Amino acid sequence: MTAANFSPAISGIGRHGFVAEHGLHTADQQSAAVEVAEQIDRLGIRTVRMVVVDQHGTPRAKFLSPHAAIAGLSNGIDFSGAIYSMDSANFLFPPAFAPGGGLGIEEFTGFPDVVIVPDPTTFRVLPWADSTAWILCDAYFSNGRPVPLDPRHILRTQVKRLAEQNLTYVTGLEVEFYITRRVTPAIGLHDTTQPPAPLAVEPFQFGYQYLSEVRLDSVNETVTALRDGLIGIGLPPRSIEDEWGPGQLEISFSPMVGLDSADAMLLFRSAVKQICARQGLHATFMCKPPLPNFFASGWHLHASLADASGANVFRSEENVLSETGLGYLAGQLAHAPAMAAFANPTVNGYSRLAPYSFAPDRISWAVENRGSLVRVQGGPGDPGTHLENRIGEPAANPYLFLAADLAAGRDGITRGLTPPPSVAGDPYTADAVALPATLLDAVAELDKDPLYRDEFGPEFLDSYQMMKRAEYARFEAARGGAEDPDTAAAEWQLREYFEFY
Known part of the structure; x- marks a missing residue:
């Protein structure tokens, strides 16, 4: 048989x-x-x-x-x-x-x-x-x-609601992560009252030279294995780049629609971890491992909407964005404090949202400015015009991050919201509302914003907030009872996130 x-x-x-x-x-x-x-x-x-x-x-x-x-x-x-x-x-x-x-x-x-x-x-x-x-x-x-806690169901619901407006969600992934080298095997028993100790690793020796061909070629065996593995599962990388940190890479993909981007992100992260493990390496999507010379990694979410003909409805012939695009942008900004709880779901992720970090620290938008929360790429008459939401960390749940972005944008369009003026100069000195500084602050903002309770459902919201408050309470307990709170905080984050993500 x-x-x-x-x-x-x-x-x-x-x-x-x-x-x-x-x-x-x-x-x-x-x-x-x-x-x-x-x-x-x-x-x-x-x-x-x-x-x-x-x-x-x-x-x-x-x-x-x-x-x-x-x-x-x-x-x-x-x-x-x-x-x-x-x-x-x-x-x-x-x-x-x-x-x-x-x-x-x-x-x-x-x-x-x-x-x-x-x-x-x-x-x-x-x-x-x-x-x-x-x-x-x-x-x-x-x-x-x-x-109701299944995140794929939550994003599917958002995509269906958008489809009722005869629109399609189009997104592109741009994701940074770290590769480290294992120096001890990940085996053995641990205290079950505590998270397992992080893997013993050392930096994967490339980095410190941004976009260096020679540095990237020095790890060509690993880069090639990642390329071939991703092509083999139908996720061909659009680009592979080296970033500043030791062993830090960025991979981007061509635009996808609906659930496809989130499904791709889930499979991509798992594939990278599995391929690297087979080479004696450990890949982590933890935002900023507290290790020497490590910079924060981000996940930039590129998004636009297409109509039934496939045309980009963010495009304008005369302006940088259409009215629909401006409404979507205004929704992103209006709900950014609550969205942070989904885009940055870890204690560690908030270390990235700092001045002059090439990540946003406040709620602003600009055209082609990497320090703003939302960066507009494109311009009048450009069919590729889209919004780059720069708030996210690479550990974010892809279904929840995309669903949060889409729900916020839809709300902005539906209510006819108008964004504030764009930032023309330094976004880190702009007179704008600060993003939440901690995971606990973001959960509090989520509790105050009715949009996500209405869109994602109270069963999910109550569970998610309970989980994140419990996570933060464990972090506070580890830090508060230590002689050196900063060291304890770093060690807790490394134990909690380095291998899990």
């Missing part, structure tokens, strides 16, 4: 017919599921990684046999709901066995499994893993309701 003609009814995976029962696949996905089953058989795939994204933007997975994977396409796959109760150190932040799982969500009572449903349109074969494929999944409760 081949994998392709295996009957899902006898698989023991999920619940027979779950996907069809609740109408969870579109016609395109139904067709893709048939093709995926055939590909698994034809390509000799022996392992299929079923991946679901958690609220941190981290891929969680089960590795399935080909028979089980094909059954999962129609039955769904049981998956522990515990991932939605875990903070960035994998500690449980709510009282898990309280009613509603401590999250106020009835279906989480009793710490149950959820059902993850594969999206067959995301099928990839991983060139660095033998006979292995990868599929991204969406999370549902056993009653067929989408898990």
Whole structure:
């Protein structure tokens, strides 16, 4: 019996017919599921990684046999709901066995499994893993309701609401990260009351010469492995550059639409980590590891909107932006304090939002100015005109960052908001409102802004704020009880984020 003609009814995976029962696949996905089953058989795939994204933007997975994977396409796959109760150190932040799982969500009572449903349109074969494929999944409760904490569901909802206006979200990724060299194996036991100690690493020896051909060529073996691996999974890099820090790279991609950019960011980060690990290296998307001579890394989100014909509706023949583009920009600025909680979800990320850091420290916009929060690229008559949101750190959950940006822009357009005058000079001396200085400040701003509660739902917002407040409380406890608070703060951030992200 081949994998392709295996009957899902006898698989023991999920619940027979779950996907069809609740109408969870579109016609395109139904067709893709048939093709995926055939590909698994034809390509000799022996392992299929079923991946679901958690609220941190981290891929969680089960590795399935080909028979089980094909059954999962129609039955769904049981998956522990515990991932939605875990903070960035994998500690449980709510009282898990309280009613509603401590999250106020009835279906989480009793710490149950959820059902993850594969999206067959995301099928990839991983060139660095033998006979292995990868599929991204969406999370549902056993009653067929989408898990409200599933970030992919949140972004999909935003994209659908935009589509009701006959518009498409077009985004491009520009992401910085670090590669370090492992000097000890990542094995052994640790105190389970504390996050594991960070990997022992040393800088990957290139950097300090921005955009240097010679420096980048000195690590050509790794750069080539990343290039080939990303091309192999359908994510060809548009550019690869070296940045200032030791082992710091930037990779950018051509524009994508809708969910595609967020799916790409999730797969990109995971792929980079896996490819580097196979070379004895460790890649981290932590914003600013507290290591010697390390600069902060950012994630610049480039965005525009297209109409039904594919035309860029931010383009204006006479002005730098159309009225629609100005409305979107005004929404980004109006909701930037609350958006920071999604764009910079770690304690560490706020170290980047400082004067003269090439990252924003206040809420402003400008044309072609890298110190502003939103940088307009393009101009009158330019079909490539778009907005570059420079607030984000590379550890941000891609679904939540994109959803937050899109919800803010949509709100600006809907309400006809007008942005303040653009900054013509130094954006770090502009008379403008400061961005939140800490994660706790950003969560407080999120609590004050009704937009995201309305757009993302109260169940998600309450859970997210609870999780981030608990994370910050652990940081404060580690710092407050130390003889040297600054050293303790740096050590906590390294333990918390360096390997996790």
